[in-house]
Amino acid sequence: MAGRGDGTGGSGRPSGEDPDGQFDWIYGTPRGGSDPEPTRRIPVQRRPGDAPPPPPAAHPAPRRLPPAEQYGGTPPPPGRRPAPASPAPGGPRPPRRGRWSRPRTYVRLVLLALVLWLVYTVAVPFVAWNRVDKVDFEPSAERPAEQPGTTYLLVGSDSRAGLSPEERKRLHTGDAASELTDTILLLHTGDGPTTLVSIPRDSPLDIPGFGVSKVNSAYAKGGTPLLVQTLEKATGLRVDQYVEIGFGGLVGVVDAVGGIEICPQQRIKDKDSGLNVKKGCQEVDGATALAYSRARKYSPISDLARVQQQREVIAAVGDKVLSPWSVLNPLRWWGLNSSVPDFFRFGDSTGPVDAGRWALAMTKVEKSCTVPLARADTTWDAERSKRLFGRIAEDRTDEITADLCTATGLAD
Template sequence: MAGRGNKSGDDGDGFDWVYGSGSPGGSDPEPTRRIPVQRRPPAEPYAGRPDPVGPRPAGPQPPPPAPPRGARRGRWSRPRTYLRLVLLALVLWLVYLVAVPLVAWNRVDKVDFEPSGDRPAEQPGTTYLLVGSDSRAGLSPAERKRLHTGDAESELTDTILLLHTGDGPTTLVSIPRDSPLDIPGFGVGKVNSAYAKGGTPLLVQTLEKATGLHVDQYVEIGFGGLVGVVDAVGGIEICPKKRIKDKDSGLNVKKGCQEVDGATALAYSRARKHSPISDLARVQQQREVIAAVGDKVLSPWSVLNPVRWWRLNGSVPDFFRFGETSGPVDAGRWALAMTKVEKSCTVPVARADTTWDAERARRLFGRIAEDRTEEITKDLCTATGLADD
């Protein structure tokens, strides 16, 4: 190229202006350096297509690189999928727990229990009347024979309990079925006969007149109901203080704590001829059975076991009846209260024939009516109702 020759006159190639003169005395103080190029050794030939990356190293290979962040993964490899499945299972379980009692409640019979005429005024807290009817409705002849329930036409109240809940301790009072009380329109008679003479309203009226308590809710259970509930929860534990063999109820149990089925629990709650205090002994056994059933009903296993939960709720409509003013929430509150009884006793009686001790009974029911159950003293609340118990 013209004008770009070797100005020094040396024999060069004419490109010193690009690469420099190469001499220390050259005119370019920092000549451009040549960058050495390393030649790639030839790849060893092998059969097939040539490997573009050269020969593979021998020995174990490193793991493949992780997929880049945000790469799409399979549905079942995501933790969120399992979390959603767990949440769905919990929701379905809660729906089942709520739906089963509601379905059962729609089949429950309701009872018009409120009497007409004058009644005690509304009182603080809630007082439930629990009646164990000896009605044989729903029992086949074979079942009546197996359970020793006798006459299919009988309609008496084998068990009468008053349960009060409020600000103080939950209190349960047994009313002996042979208690002589004034039955409106019929004179003095055994309290359990009021049910047969005038149905539930007359029984409520008789008890309200005798106790001064306002009955807020009503629950009735038949013979088969107790058997069904006990069997549904897998049996209960009873602890008789002596061996009992009662022909009328069909009971035959040994002394001490033992697991029993529904038929035996029913017989235990009905047996009375084994004791000199007769009906007073029976009400103690009834409270023992009720407490044992309550413990089993509200045990975690009754809720977690779907079969037990189904059987337990399924036994309610056939043999339980509730007052017309009761709803499923009221029934649940009653069932919960039955498991939290802090004071349990028999109505104060003057002697073993179940004649009430008027003064002590007045004081007991007065405290309940005023929702001052914490003031109920031991002399007012004894197992048999007798003052010296």
Template sequence: MAGKDGTGDDDPDYDWIYGSGSGTGSARPPRGDDPEPTRRIPVQPRPGTPPPRRPDRLPPAQQYGATPEPAGRPASPSWAPRTSRWKRPRTYVRLVVLLLVVWLAFLVAVPLFTWSKVDKVAFEPKGDRPADQPGTTYLLVGSDSRAGLSPAERRKLHTGNAASELTDTMMLLHTGDGPTTLVSIPRDSPLDIPGHGVSKVNSAFSKGGIPLLVQTLEKATGVRIDGYVEIGFGGLVGVVDAVGGIEICPKRNIRDKPSGLNVKKGCQEVDGATALAYARARKYSPISDLARVQQQREVVAAVGKKVLSPWSVANPVRYWRLNAAVPDFFRFGEGMGPWGAAQWALAMTDTPKSCTVPLAGADASWDRKRAGQLFDIIAEDRTDDITPQLCTATGLAD
């Protein structure tokens, strides 16, 4: 600091800081030789106060939030390359979880989308009906309606008249506390059709639609029908092809010109067109319609097993094709939701008791006594009590 005379730092007013020289105005000796240099005044702690502890200094990386290295593990140098996320196990765990979530969403969304396009039809008749009964009974109808089939498709499938609209297949499926039971109704069975007299039961469909058919069967059996499922000719072909074919096991060589069927005996895989012909063939057999209902039950059971097989769910292409075939060829009764349809499909895959309604002869007329006993048991949900005499493959007494 300059003195008053501008000669430098020899102002005596600052001698208490820098120390003085040998006399007034004399040059200040170098600080190293100063007999009384500036000293730091020691700080005395207050009585009873511990001396301050010098804080440990954190490494620079940890000062900004970095995780310290585990004990015993050498710190990674700052220049070391970062590990790829694809080499971290948790990356693959997250990827698997994401794929499972997407897959489950696909499995749920596709049937819901399909159900939004399925036709729902009124099937419950008006007037007197059997009271509510334990268990659930479905009416499965295979309609020979050719609607939606082109002339070329009708020729290929040997379905004939485009205007025909009869119920080629009728089955009652009952589920409850006992074994699931499937009962075929021959289409030529003569029954009392309300308002039309006695006629073949399959004609009720064309005379009064689904409600009249349901009313006819409820009156004849005393069993209340809770649900309705209809599949057309093209529907069976589409579903069978969607699941990659089904297995049939004819017990003899069959060549049936009207249906276009030509197969050898023994178990074999067939496509949709052959499965349809197998379900329709009857002219080759002396018991005609009775042989056909056995084949129809065989086809329905085979389709059900394929539809609900794990591969139909695990294979996204098959799953999509199967669901895509449903809206075009299936119709369900009003009041049946996706869950009800799934329950029906599941029941169709396992029918421990499968037979034809008890018949008095090959003309498909019912044996009223045995048929009454069978349907009383079903109405009371006591299917464990169904005897082999009441439930035979052809309906005829052994």
């Protein structure tokens, strides 16, 4: 084949100008030469003072695809964990987490226990209430008009009903046929301070149809309606709710709440009530609390000392009944409510909510006193008594002054 007409002889180099091959590094080795790679890269000769060449760039390792993508599978959407692979048939199964190792299991158990406790706490009083005796306490005679606030009549009867001969002997209650009201209290709640007034059982009052006699005999002569009528006539207050507790009731309630604290001002040893306690604050059981609320012959002021002790016992019982532990402890809550039907009676218009309000009010008494008396023989002071009960009737208990509300009823 003829050579190229450009004067290079077909090799790209000028013909006849490089007989020694000095320009082979540019044009390559001529045909027939010994260089097997005429197009290889010629190393660059470094000159003195040149900077060293940069290191070769590092190439990242190729990303390893998940098994599902290696075989053409669809990758899971971002943020979602792929489902664990199923174990091979016959292969070992991965360990399963037990039901009790899950935190939500314990949360559910706690919630279930809380719901059951709430149902139990609400249901027990209603179950007990179905066994409570009701009393028709409202007299048929003319009564005071409706008054603001609520006035409760609390009566502690010396009825021994429900007590066995052994219990009457242990509690020193004596005659099983007795039907007197050793404790008479008027509790008023309203816009002003809650006020509790004791009526001494020997107070000489006009009992309708029977003349002047001790107020506690009204119960035996005409039952609850006559007692209510006697008190309404003497005080001018309208009795809205009625609560009666027997001897055994006090014992049962005190024992159900684990005892109460009393603080006698002197050592008391009373044969008739069976009381034998030392001076100072101390924890007592139900039998001792009952004896403390009945004891009177040890004191020269007799019944006046007893009404103070009764208010002390009632306040202590109220504190224990509404303490958080009495509600949180299922056994105590059951025992407390179970003791109510056997020895408590309520007015026929009283419902469980009304009874709860009364119990709550007994723990929030702000003014506690005995009806104003003229003498220690429990004769009422007509003028001071009228002023006291007038302010209660008008629900102005915040205006009851210290001279109208004293511990013994006697003017200081």
